[in-house]
Amino acid sequence: MAGFRSLAYQVRDARNDRALRRHSLRRCLERFAPYGHRATWWHLCDRHGIAPEDRAADPQRLVAALEELEEARAVWLEYERQFAERRRREKYHGLRRPEWAWGGSGDAVVRCADPGVRPDGTLGEVLRRLVAALESEPGTGCPVCGEQELLWPAHGPGHRRGPRAGHRAWEGAWAWDGPVCAGCGIVVPRPALLDAVSVADPASAGAA
Structure with missing residues (x-):
């Protein structure tokens, strides 16, 4: 099964046709979709001028959407890394706290109850606000x-x-x-x- 980075490469690969590049971007959301799959896809389409059902979308728009998704993923992976390090230190010193880190795939880190109602701003901006709240x-x-x-x-x-x-x-x-x-x-x-x-x-x- 292809990972996020491999799928991102497929989105950027100019040798691929538009349909494959769009399909690869959709598959990236199977690895990381902070609002949930549908809500994240609609968000990216709205922000980057992609028709949700357009299988021949402009590759430049697809790459721009991918870059936004990659930025958000980097924000969340860094939070998870720092959280894991902090928990190791706390356990070493005998501190027990609820392990409130998201548990794995990145699906719906900040889920939208209605895919049509989403926060303003880029995915990265929204996740930075969430991380700041979780660390406060x-x-x-x-x-x-x-x-x-x-x-x-x-x-x-x-x-x-x-x-x-x-x-x-x-x-x-x-x-x-x-x-x-x-x-x-x-x-x-x-x-x-x-x-x-x-x-x-x-x-x-x-x-x-």
């Missing part, structure tokens, strides 16, 4: 746009129905997810929020 004291608003109105879904991904109803909401892979920002539309990571804000989660309140 938790707050009460959106770490990306500062909006104070945060909307908890009545039935989030962790609000279980059926045989497992009654288990706490937001378990497992969804533990990172908090409320949806009413301003920029991101699903706010719980580590960026004060505990008092997280208590406002109706699912958490119901489980208490």
Whole structure:
């Protein structure tokens, strides 16, 4: 399976036809899509003048979109590297803290609840704001746009129905997810929020 760098090379390779270069850019999003695959693709298309369904898009626009994605990926990889180093030091000194780093593929680092509603700015700018929030004291608003109105879904991904109803909401892979920002539309990571804000989660309140 091709990695991100190999796919990025295919996007830049002028020997490839336009359809392959576009396809390679879409496949890059399988390796890193900070808003989720569809929302990230729509973001890149809007910013760089690419029609989402155009299989013969201008190669220069495709490369510009790739460069924005690469910048954002570099921001996040550096955060993960520094986080891992800090955790090693803390463990060496016997400090135990919740391991709130995103766990792997880069999918939906700052997921958009609605792919059509996304933050302003480049992907790199948005991730820098998120990283700054995660490295600071938790707050009460959106770490990306500062909006104070945060909307908890009545039935989030962790609000279980059926045989497992009654288990706490937001378990497992969804533990990172908090409320949806009413301003920029991101699903706010719980580590960026004060505990008092997280208590406002109706699912958490119901489980208490």
